[in-house]
Structures are given as structure tokens and as C-alpha cells.
Amino acid sequence: MAIKKLPNKAQSVIEYIAVITLLVTVFIAMGAYYKRSLQGRLRQAGDVLGTGEQYTPSSK
Numbered sequence: 001m002a003i004k005k006l007p008n009k010a011q012s013v014i015e016y017i018a019v020i021t022l023l024v025t026v027f028i029a030m031g032a033y034y035k036r037s038l039q040g041r042l043r044q045a046g047d048v049l050g051t052g053e054q055y056t057p058s059s060k
Helices: 008-049
Strands: none
Touching: none
């Protein structure tokens, strides 16, 4: 049974779709790491300003 060969134009479109899908997947995966990094930096800045203390509401 012979494999049917795609025309060159169709093959190019499929390759572009594969590359775009791979890039989108990478950006989505890296988004989680970027978010975690940003949260860590914000926490570090808050610790420096608050001298390492967490917020505790007063009982007034």
C-alpha cells in the first residue's frame, strides 16, 4: 500500500501549523514560570519594606 504524497503547498501549511502550535505550547508553559518568578520578586520587595513581618490587623 503506497503512501499518498501531499502537494508541496499543503505540506508547507501543515509545517507552519506545527511550528505555531509548538510556539504557543512553549509560551503557555513558560507563563507559569514567569508568573512564579514575578510573585517571588514582589514577595521579596514586600519583605524588605515590611522588615520580614506579615500583615496582622490590629484588634482596635
